[in-house]
Amino acid sequence: MRIGVFICHCGENIGRTVDCPSVASACANFSGVVHAEDYKYMCSDPGQNLIKQAIKEKNLDAVVVGSCSPHMHEKTFRKACSDAGINPFLVEMANLREHCSWIHDDVPSATRKAIDLVRMLVEKVKFNEPLIPIRVPVTKRALVIGGGISGIQASLDIANAGYEVVLVEKEPSIGGHMSQLSETFPTLDCSQCILTPRMVEVYQHPRIKLVSYSEVENVEGFIGNFSVTIRKKARSVKDELCTGCGLCVQKCPIKKVALSDFDEGLATRPAMYVPFPQAVPNIPVIDRSVCTYFKTGKCQLCKKVCGREAIDFEQQDQLIKEDVGAIIVATGYKLYTIDKKPDESMIKGYGEYGYGKFKDVVDGLQFERIASASGPTSGEMLRPSDKTTPKKIVFIQCVGSRDESKGFSYCSKICCMYTAKHAMLYKHKVHDGEAYVFYMDIRAGGKNYDEFVRRAIEEDGVKYIRGRVSKIYEENGKLIVKGEDTLAGVRVEIDADMVVLATAMIAQNDSVKLAQTLSVSYDKYGFFNESHPKLKPVETSTGGIFLAGACNAPRDIPDSVSMASAAAAKALVLFGSDVLEREPVVAKVNEATCAGCFYCQKVCAYNAIEQKEIKDRQGNVIKVVAYVNSGLCQGCGTCNATCPSKSVELLGFKDDQIYAQINSFAEVF
Amino acid sequence: MENEKFEPKIVAFVCNWCTYTGADLAGTSRLKQQTNARLIRVPCTGRIDPVFIIKAFEKGADGVLVSGCHPNDCHYNTGNFHARRRWIFFRQLLDFVGIDSSRLYFSWVSASEGKKWVDVVDGVINSVREKGPFNGYKKLNKEIEIPVK
Structure with a gap:
């Protein structure tokens, strides 16, 4: 075999700690290596041409590139080599950057390690075989999980491009958190006014199948071919019969039985309810935990008044199957709750702020409901405890966010802006009121964002105090807010009528479970991970699954909408071709040695292993062996490690290839 | 040779999706670590044949690390569970064949745990450094009269 080794300096990234020229000259002495050189930027055009030229001139038949992580540039180098006539699977990459130069300081030992890493892959590549990509058809339908603004945007984009979309929403109505907001920054336009037309568009779109009050239970398959x-x-x-007339909701005698989720617990709702008047679909739900019929077997008033006979007390959960080619995850966020509802996550909370104890300490979304025209106070600025207008209001930023002791070191990004908005909304409604904002830093990056905060301060006279609040307690019907002004260096005490906490945006409770269902990775906070923080911000590590909105990280509406359109574009790229090429890293059975024990079948998570009969010329079955369906095989290699006779091998990671690496790891050291 | 400072040789078998990516993250975050580990990338810990580990000891490893996705987070759904079951039996066999099983380390490191990866790698290296070089295999070869190369 004629192997070429190419060592990249990555500018100075590798070259600074690894002596690249001496790595190249050491590699030149390895058996089988006929060409070795180093270059400043191997991934650049001239770098790739260098490889192509060497392949032709030296008649190479395998290549090892020592550069960055294969997750970064494996495709680049495989493509370059395949352009020069080498099968792309005869190219291996030694990770000299992420796994060597970036993590070590000592040049001699980093250089020794680099030589080892390259040698191990030179030995491996000797056992590589040419492989041909597997071609699979693409199902040109998309699944969108989550019907907030991100999910709505992604669904509309894909549907308008001509493909079918299945939109799954967990709540009875789409709309998400945006439908709860009163006004939006930095324009102060009404949230519902810009959102509800889109919700209706989703509902009426001929290519969008809206499945509300539903959750994704299971996902099988792979890019282009998911079965959900x-x-x-x-x-x-019965949603097919209901016209949304609302008579049942009016007649439901159990009026104020539960706190409304939509109004963030500030109002009540009946046992039969639609979350809000503009709900899409406008089909009510019976809350079985509080409905009289489900508790006592009597009532059925809703059934009696329904002219369409749509009420079905016996209805069961239904499992529906959908085949899709791409999945967009847009499950959004929730607010860091302190002790409003029992919280499963281990959040210690801010007991010192008295949230849950004092009625007039509310969180950001509750304030949105108070300020909203569709809210419990019809938009009048009234505090929850005694429904009077607060004359002094305090906003506290970074409640949860940027607080390591509460387990969240990240910035929630939107709170600076929405607090400025809240303060402005308050001042616009209560002209003689005083608004104070306690902040750590003002982070108002974005078009017209900083101007917006300045407007709150300069035009509306909101008083910004840089510092943290240490304690809130009640005294004579007032909330005494104790804090400090770090710029003036003094202690501050404000007798407020109401306090609004800008609580952190955190991942949904069930985000980890969904991540596991989808096989996508997630960070320590439960947000889904993008494939690359800069270059692949909407892709996940699993092909065909994309992210949109705040399920990935705290994000405001404009960012969520652009991310949703980006995710839709990625799905459309996938739908642009009829067949998809998949990496041929799949298992293959040696039928001559397979004993037919089918241990492999038992360990396969994808049902990819079938039984195949081997017949003689007369058609008599002489033995039954394992057979790998390469369309289903995902290439984990568990069968390979399980097979007692080593008859099933994972192409690209065969025993020979891995033993070659083990055998060669310790020659220099 | 005897007077030279002992530098342990560590072979780490890591899965492509979690630990390899976590190690990449450690690199991207410039988290410094010792140079003794040599990573072998496999798609999944389920792919790791126990014999790989014996082979690594035979070829001179002083310690072996196996690391994959956390339980329930496996990219291939169940590969790491199969791996875990295998190790439970395999660990006992290791001692039986004369390899000190405390030189075999397991960990779960996810793609977002760059810092944890550094702690794991440095922890393994330091622990093996304390144990000293592994000569078990050479001794074993002598006992059954296989000439040591």
Whole structure:
């Protein structure tokens, strides 16, 4: 075999700690290596041409590139080599940057390690075989999980491009958190006014199948060919019959039985309810935990008044299957709750701020509901405890965010802006009121954002105090807010009527479970990980699954919308071709040695292993062996490690290839 | 040779999706670590044949590290569970064949745990450095009269 070794300096990234020329000259002495050289930027055009030229001149038949992580540039170098006539699977990459130069300081030992890393892959590549990509058809339908603004945008984009979309929403209505907002920054336009037309567009779109009050139960398959099981929760209302007249909701005698989620617990709702008047679909749900019929077997008033006979008390959860080619995850966020509701996550909370204890300490979304025209106070600025207008209001930023002791070291990004908005909304409604904002830093990056905060301070007279609040307590009907002004270096005490906490945006409770269902990775906070923080911000590590909005990280509406359109574009790129090429890293059975024990079948997570009969010329079955369906095989190699006779091998990671690496790891050291 | 400072040789078998990517993250975050580990990338810990580990000891490794996705987070759904079951039996066999099983380390390191990866790698290296060089295999070869190369 004629192997070429190419060592990249990556500018100074590798060259600074690894002596690249001496790595190249050491590699030149390895058996089988006929060409070795180093270059400043191997991935650049001239760098790639260098490889192509060497392949032709030296008649190379395998290549090892010592550069960055294969996750970064494996495709680049495989493509370059395949352009020069080498099968792309005869190219291996030694990770000299992420796994060597960036993590070590000592040049001699880093250089020794680099030589070892390259040698191990030179030995491996000797056992590589040419492989041909597997071609699989693409199902040109998309699944969008989550019907907030991100999910709505992604669904509309894909549907308008001509492909079918299945939009799954967990709540009875789409709209997400945006539908709860009163006004939006930095324009102060009404949130519902810009959102509800889009919700209706989704509902009326001929190519969007809206599955509300449902959750994704299971996902099988792979890019271009996912099979999704959706659990449609029992609404107790037949959605195909219901016209949304609302008579049942009016007649439901159990009026104020539960706190409204939509109003963030500031208002009540009946047992039969639609979350909000503009809900899409406008189909009510029976809350079985509080409905009289489900508790006592009597009532059925809703059933009696329904002219369409749409009420179905016996309705069960339904499992529906959908085949899709791409999945967009847009499950959004939730607010860091302190002790409003029992929280499963281990959040210690801010007991010192008295949230949950004092009625007039509310969180950001609750303030949105108070300020909203569709909210419990019809937009009048009234505090929850005694429904009077607060004359002094305090906003506290970074409650949860940027606080390591509460487990969240990140900035929630939107709170500076929404607090400025809240303060402005307050001042616009209560002209003689005083608004104070406690902040750590003002982070108002974005078009017209900083101007917006300045407007709050300069035009609306909101008083910004740089410092943290240490304690809030009640005295004579007032909330005494104790804090410090770090710029003036004095202690501050404000007797406020109401306090609004800008609580952190955190991942949804069930985000980890969904990540595991989808096989996508997530960070320590439960947000889904993008494939690359800069170059692949909407892709996940699993092909065909894309991210949109705040399920990836705290994000405001404009960013979520652009990310949703980006995710839709990625799905459309996938739908642009009829067949997809998949890496041929799949298992293959040696039928001559397979004993037919089928241990491999038992360990395969993808049902990719079938039984195949081997017949003689007369058609008599002489033995039954394993057979790998390469369309289903995902290439984990568990079968390979399990097979007692080593008859099934994972192409690209065969035993020979791995033993070659083990055998060669310790020659220099 | 005897007077030279002992530098342990560590072979780490890591899965492509979690630990390899976590190690990449450690690199991107410039988290410094010792140079003794040599990573072998496999798609999944489920791919790791126990014999790989014996082979690594035979070829001179002083310690072997196996690291993959956390339970339930496996890119291939169940590969790491199969791996875990295998190790439970395999660990006992290691001692039986004369290899000190405390030189075999396991960890779960996810793609977002760059810092944890550094702690794991440095922890393994330091622990093996304390144990000293592994000569078990050479001794074993002598006992069954296989000439040591």
